[in-house]
Amino acid sequence: MPAELIVSHSPHVRSDASIDTIFYAVIIALIPATVCGIYLFGIRALYVILVCISSAMLTEYVAMRLMGEMELSIDDLLHLRLPPPTGVIITGLLLALCLPPNIPLWMAAIGAAFAVAFAKCAFGGLGHNIFNPALVGRAFLMASWPVAMTTWTKPLTYDAITTATPLGLWKMQDIATPYMDLALGNVSGSIGETSAIALLIGGIYLIAKRYIDWRTPLSYIGTVAVLAFVLGQDPIFHILAGGLFLGAFFMATDYVTTPITRKGRIIFGVGAGIIVVVIRLIGGYPEGVCFSILLMNAFTPLIDRHVRPQVYGVKRKSFFVSSANK
Amino acid sequence: MLKLNSFRGGIHPPDSKITASKAIEKAKLPASVIILLHQHVGAPCKPLVKEGDEVKAGQKIGDSDSFVSAPVHSSISGVVKGISTQLSPIGSEVQGIIIESDGKEEMEMMDAIDPATATKREILARIREAGIVGLGGEAFPTHVKLSPPEGKEIDTVILNGSECEPCMTSDHRLMLEQPDKVVNGMKAIMKVLEVDRGFMGIEDNKADAIERMRAVVEKEGDGRIKVVPLKTKYPQGAERILIKTILNREIPSGGYSCDIGVIVQNVSTAKAIYDAVYEGIPLIERAVTVTGDVKEPKNLLVRIGTSFHELIEECGGFRGEEGKILNGGPMRGIAQYKDVPVIKSIRCILVLDIEKSRIPEERECTSCGTCIEACPIGLMPTALGKLVRKKRFEDCTDYHILDCVECGSCTYVCPSKIPLVQLITYGKEEINRSKNAC
Numbered sequence: 001m002p003a004e005l006i007v008s009h010s011p012h013v014r015s016d017a018s019i020d021t022i023f024y025a026v027i028i029a030l031i032p033a034t035v036c037g038i039y040l041f042g043i044r045a046l047y048v049i050l051v052c053i054s055s056a057m058l059t060e061y062v063a064m065r066l067m068g069e070m071e072l073s074i075d076d077l078l079h080l081r082l083p084p085p086t087g088v089i090i091t092g093l094l095l096a097l098c099l100p101p102n103i104p105l106w107m108a109a110i111g112a113a114f115a116v117a118f119a120k121c122a123f124g125g126l127g128h129n130i131f132n133p134a135l136v137g138r139a140f141l142m143a144s145w146p147v148a149m150t151t152w153t154k155p156l157t158y159d160a161i162t163t164a165t166p167l168g169l170w171k172m173q174d175i176a177t178p179y180m181d182l183a184l185g186n187v188s189g190s191i192g193e194t195s196a197i198a199l200l201i202g203g204i205y206l207i208a209k210r211y212i213d214w215r216t217p218l219s220y221i222g223t224v225a226v227l228a229f230v231l232g233q234d235p236i237f238h239i240l241a242g243g244l245f246l247g248a249f250f251m252a253t254d255y256v257t258t259p260i261t262r263k264g265r266i267i268f269g270v271g272a273g274i275i276v277v278v279i280r281l282i283g284g285y286p287e288g289v290c291f292s293i294l295l296m297n298a299f300t301p302l303i304d305r306h307v308r309p310q311v312y313g314v315k316r317k318s319f320f321v322s323s324a325n326k
Numbered sequence: 327m328l329k330l331n332s333f334r335g336g337i338h339p340p341d342s343k344i345t346a347s348k349a350i351e352k353a354k355l356p357a358s359v360i361i362l363l364h365q366h367v368g369a370p371c372k373p374l375v376k377e378g379d380e381v382k383a384g385q386k387i388g389d390s391d392s393f394v395s396a397p398v399h400s401s402i403s404g405v406v407k408g409i410s411t412q413l414s415p416i417g418s419e420v421q422g423i424i425i426e427s428d429g430k431e432e433m434e435m436m437d438a439i440d441p442a443t444a445t446k447r448e449i450l451a452r453i454r455e456a457g458i459v460g461l462g463g464e465a466f467p468t469h470v471k472l473s474p475p476e477g478k479e480i481d482t483v484i485l486n487g488s489e490c491e492p493c494m495t496s497d498h499r500l501m502l503e504q505p506d507k508v509v510n511g512m513k514a515i516m517k518v519l520e521v522d523r524g525f526m527g528i529e530d531n532k533a534d535a536i537e538r539m540r541a542v543v544e545k546e547g548d549g550r551i552k553v554v555p556l557k558t559k560y561p562q563g564a565e566r567i568l569i570k571t572i573l574n575r576e577i578p579s580g581g582y583s584c585d586i587g588v589i590v591q592n593v594s595t596a597k598a599i600y601d602a603v604y605e606g607i608p609l610i611e612r613a614v615t616v617t618g619d620v621k622e623p624k625n626l627l628v629r630i631g632t633s634f635h636e637l638i639e640e641c642g643g644f645r646g647e648e649g650k651i652l653n654g655g656p657m658r659g660i661a662q663y664k665d666v667p668v669i670k671s672i673r674c675i676l677v678l679d680i681e682k683s684r685i686p687e688e689r690e691c692t693s694c695g696t697c698i699e700a701c702p703i704g705l706m707p708t709a710l711g712k713l714v715r716k717k718r719f720e721d722c723t724d725y726h727i728l729d730c731v732e733c734g735s736c737t738y739v740c741p742s743k744i745p746l747v748q749l750i751t752y753g754k755e756e757i758n759r760s761k762n763a764c
Contacts, residue, residue, distance in 0.1 A: 006650050006683040007663045009748040011734035013339055013492070013656040013682075017696070017741040019689055087692075127690035213695070255694040260708070262695075309704040311726045312566060313579040 022211050026090050029202035030250065033097060036198040037191035040155035041101035045191045049096040051105045055112035056092030063121035087126055091115060094134035094250060097192025098243055098290065099141070102153050111141040131297045132257045135290050142290075152188040165189045166241040167286040182240035193243040203249030216258065217248040219266045223273025231281060244276065247289040257297045264300075264307040272296045330530060331571045332557035335702040337735045339560055339657065341531060342617075345495045350503060350613050350625045354640055357427050359631030360412055360667040361387060361398050364420040366459040367466045368394035373423055379406045384434040384608050386455075387423055396467040397457045400425055401610040401629035403432040415634070415653040415666040422667065425631070436606035441514045449518050449603055456602030457609045457670070462486060462563070462592030463654065465671035468599070471591070472518050474584040480519045484572060485512050487528040487535065487593040488556055488563035491655035494674040496613040497593050499625045501528070501535040504597060505542040507604075511596030512551065514603050519589060524551040525572050526593070531558040560657060561733035565590045567702050579729050594673070609670060618652075618677040619645045628668050634675055635665045649683025652676040657734050689742040697736035697746055703729050707736035707746040714753035719760070722753050730754065 038045045092112050099108055115137025123129040142149050152168075154161045166177035166187050181187050185195025192199075206212040224244060225235040238244075252258060252272055259268050272292040279288025364370035371388030375381060381400040389397040404427040412422030439452055454469035474480055485508070489497040501508060516524050526543070528536045540553045554572055556562050566577050568590060575586045583590055594612065601607040610630055614637065617623040621642025628637060634651060638644070652659030653666070655674050697707040705726055713722045727750060736746040 005648065005661070005663050006680075006685075007661040008650075008683075008685055009745070009751065010652075010654070010659055010661075011657045011738050011747065012650060012652060012659060012661070012676075012678060013738065014686055014743060015337075015339075015739050015741075017739065018743070019692055019694075019741045022692075022694070022741060125690070127692050255692040258693075260693045260695040260706070261698060304709075308706060308725075309698060309701075311579070311705060311729055312570070312703040313576045313581070313729060314726060 023087055023090060025206060025209055025211050026250070027093065029205045030090075030093055030097070030192070032198035032201045033192040033195060033246070034093065036185050036195040037097065037101070040185055040194060041153060041191055045101045047105060048099055048101065048103060048108050048191060049093060051108045052096035052099070052112040053089055053092035055109040056088050056095070056116045059113040059116040060088045060121065063117055064125065067121065067125070088116060088120075091120065091133045091137075095137045097246060098134065098138050098190045100149060100152055101191050102151060103141075103148050107141060107145055107148055111137040114140045127256055129256055130301070131294055132251050132254050135251060135294050135297075138290050139294060154188055155186055155194065163188045165286065166237075167280065170237070170241070171280070171286040176234065176237060177241065179236060179240060182237070187241075190243060190246075193246045196240045196245045199245040199249055203245070206249065206253070212249070212253040213262065213265050215262055216252050216265045216269045219269030220248040220252050220273050221245075223270045224276050227274060227277040231277065233281070238277070238280070242280075242287045243289040247272075247293055251289075251293050252296070257300060259300055259303045259307065261304070261307050261309055263309075264303040267303055267307065268296050268300065271299065330557040331527075331554060332559060333562070333567050333571050333702055334704070335700050335735065336559040336561065336567075337700050337738050338558075339492050339738060341558070342493045342656075343495050343498070343531075344493075345615050345617050345623045345625050346498055346532075348495075348499070348623070348625050350496070350499045350627050353626040353628045353632065353637060355402065355427065355431070356629060356632045356636055358404070358407070359401050359425050359427075359629060360422045360633070361400060361425065361631045362412060362414055362420050362422045362667060362669055363388045363398060364414070364418075365398060365465060365630075365669040365671065366396045367464065368392060368396070368470070370420060371395065371398055373409050373421070375406050375423065377406055377408050380404070380428075381406060381425060382432045382434040384610055386457075386608070394467055394470050396454065396459050396469070398423075399457055399608045399610050399630075401631050402427045403430050404428045413664050413666050415662060415669060415672060416660055436602075436608065438606045439603050441517055441603055444603075446518050446520070449514055452603055453518075453599055455608070456598070458595065458598050458602060459609075459670050460592060461594040461598060461612060461671060461673070463658070463671050463673060465669070468591070468595060471589060472515065474519075474589070478584045479587055480521055480584060480589055481523060481587040482573060482589075483512065483516050483519060483521050483524045484568060484588060484590045485515075485524065485526040485593055485596055486563055486565075486568055486590055487526055487532075487539070488568060489532070490529060490558070490560045490562040490564075491657055491674070492560070493617050493655045493676050494615050495617075496615045496625055496673050498532050498535055500594055500597055500613055501532070502538055505538050506546065507597045507600040508593050509539070509542050509546050509551065509596075510604060511598070511600035512591075513546070513548075514599050515589070515591055515596060516550065521589075522550050526551060526553045527556050527562075527568055527572055528553060529558040529562055530555045560735065561702060561731070564702070564731050564733055566731060579726065612668075612670065612672075614668060614672055615674040616641045616677075617674065619648075619679040619682070620677050621645050630670060631667045633665050633667055634662065637668070637675060638677060644677060644679070646679035646681075648677070649680040650676075650678040652678070657738070658732070686743040688744055691742055691744055694741060696739045696741060700735040700739045702733065702735065703731060705730055707750065708744070710753065711744055711746045711749040714749040717756075719753060719757050723757060727753050728757065
């Protein structure tokens with residue numbers, strides 16, 4: 001018998017899955033929407049994306065150092081000996097994708113820094129945040145510089161002709177945008193939200209890879225469609241316009257800030273869907289995806305506490321326990 | 327085609343059953359064996375021999391007065407060299423009898439019984455006398471399991487041939503090579519329990535075994551036994567899961583299978599019962615798969631008490647740098663740090679090289695929910711892991727920690743490599759300890 005054997009508790013095999021592969025898959029899934037955004041809104045969109053990602057990464061390194069989570073010397077930085085940037089690239093990219101293409105770059109940088117520092121690192125870093133960092137960044141920018149955040153440019157003109165988004169046109173002037181333009185993205189809006197098809201490709205890729213649960217986007221988009229229809233709106237317009245696809249496939253499916261069980265994810269999707277329709281139809285803003293997800297993020301700990309899977313051998317809890325049966 | 331019998335959750339680890347096509351061969355007769363006096367669940371045995379005594383193979387050398395216990399037998403003929411504290415492959419220290427072989431293969435057997443005419447009591451007494459315990463790994467004395475408490479009506483016997491654990495092939499080979507013994511052993515079990523309905527669950531990655539068993543059952547099963555193909559998925563062979571899959575009954579939380587009228591036995595236990603009843607041979611040898619990073623993986627018929635080291639050597643020794651030696655498969659095996667003797671419940675000795683033995687670095691939980699999807703019981707492993715780390719054991723009970731079957735699926739799938747089942751096992755132990763202290 002050899003002298004030195006390794007002793008550990010079973011299991012002795014692990015699957016190949018790692019959180020980094022999942023994060024990289026999400027980045028790959030966002031490529032179609034990103035490319036679409038750069039094609040529609042020009043090189044300016046690329047600048048916003050790069051600024052957001054670099055600002056987010058830099059903020060995370062600084063925050064992690066301050067928290068003592070990481071020892072990083074100048075030498076390490078110069079030789080690019082960095083820990084894998086894990087989710088922070090996604091945070092930066094997602095924030096950029098929900099910003100107007102002509103936003104001043106310094107604002108984008110501040111938004112990304114705020115998102116990472118306050119929405120993620122202040123809670124303890126990866127896995128501990130309550131709210132989706134990218135959406136917190138967007139909400140922060142919305143509150144701080146509302147004009148810059150609602151100045152939209154026409155796609156494929158590249159010269160900053162301002163215009164309204166399809167939802168803005170619908171809300172303020174009652175003008176409907178053709179479905180084709182909404183599907184392909186030939187409308188004004190945030191960098192990554194306009195092309196429903198590009199987002200759908202990425203979303204289906206993630207679902208096929210089983211990295212995200214199809215229940216969230218389906219219940220979210222489905223609720224918006226059904227509710228819009230019931231309230232006498234055009235359901236197809238409502239699901240294609242605005243940031244619903246971006247939110248449904250990439251933000252409402254964020255692991256950390258959304259429910260962990262299947263049932264919980266459906267509740268999340270339905271709740272977010274209701275909030276979107278309420279904001280669009282009754283609220284002051286033309287779009288409500290950002291706030292719908294943030295509000296449901298706040299409910300997530302509550303949902304996770306009460307919605308649990310059915311346990312083998314344990315009697316199903318009845319909602320109506322009649323006193324006669326006791 | 328009909329939808330195959332399956333269950334919620336579970337995982338598909340690479341099955342690595344590289345010895346599936348290798349017939350069971352007799353291992354070399356060991357020069358000495360160590361027969362542990364505690365190879366089962368329940369009370370340990372007291373030695374019936376002393377140093378210097380001559381013993382024959384099959385001679386009873388340890389027994390206990392307790393009901394929940396099973397005697398042990400010498401597996402070779404030879405001389406008792408001593409009785410001392412030994413390390414057991416399940417990690418505890420127990421008394422063991424060291425026997426040195428005299429090279430003669432003298433065998434002491436019991437009289438064969440004809441189960442058709444024998445009474446229930448006689449068969450049960452024989453099963454106990456032959457030292458039979460659950461050979462699927464649990465090592466619960468079989469005569470106890472076959473004596474359900476008063477008032478528990480048993481209507482079904484399930485024979486577990488699923489062998490869902492990767493790497494293992496000893497049950498598979500047994501079903502291929504001695505299907506008639508398995509079926510007749512099962513009939514003895516059904517006779518003892520006075521049950522007219524039997525199922526044999528076999529995973530569909532063993533199509534040849536399903537076919538062979540069906541043929542034998544057709545001939546010998548009297549129409550009371552049915553072979554059920556199961557979808558290959560870990561942990562199909564866990565008792566709770568197997569019953570749910572085949573009968574769609576659930577063992578109530580904290581209960582036993584007899585509460586819902588079912589007794590599950592492993593196929594190798596059924597074969598051991600056949601040997602004891604029909605041929606009078608006590609349990610002194612069993613099939614063990616020796617596999618993994620050994621030069622020549624094999625299925626061996628091994629005398630109880632043979633050292634792990636000897637069996638690994640018989641398979642050509644280590645291939646590559648040694649890392650781990652496991653009693654069992656990769657999902658549930660127990661890692662060894664010293665040489666230990668084979669006991670009744672060992673199905674597989676798995677050797678892993680240093681590369682495969684590395685423990686991955688743990689990352690933060692991202693709440694991806696993969697562990698919840700994988701849990702066959704419907705638990706929330708990540709929530710339990712966090713609660714155990716905070717030592718909030720009462721909250722763990724609320725999250726049904728005690729219903730965990732410790733299959734390890736959660737740890738296997740976790741992309742953050744969090745030792746979930748390890749934390750849960752620790753939590754369960756703490757809870758049971760404080761319960762016992764009260």
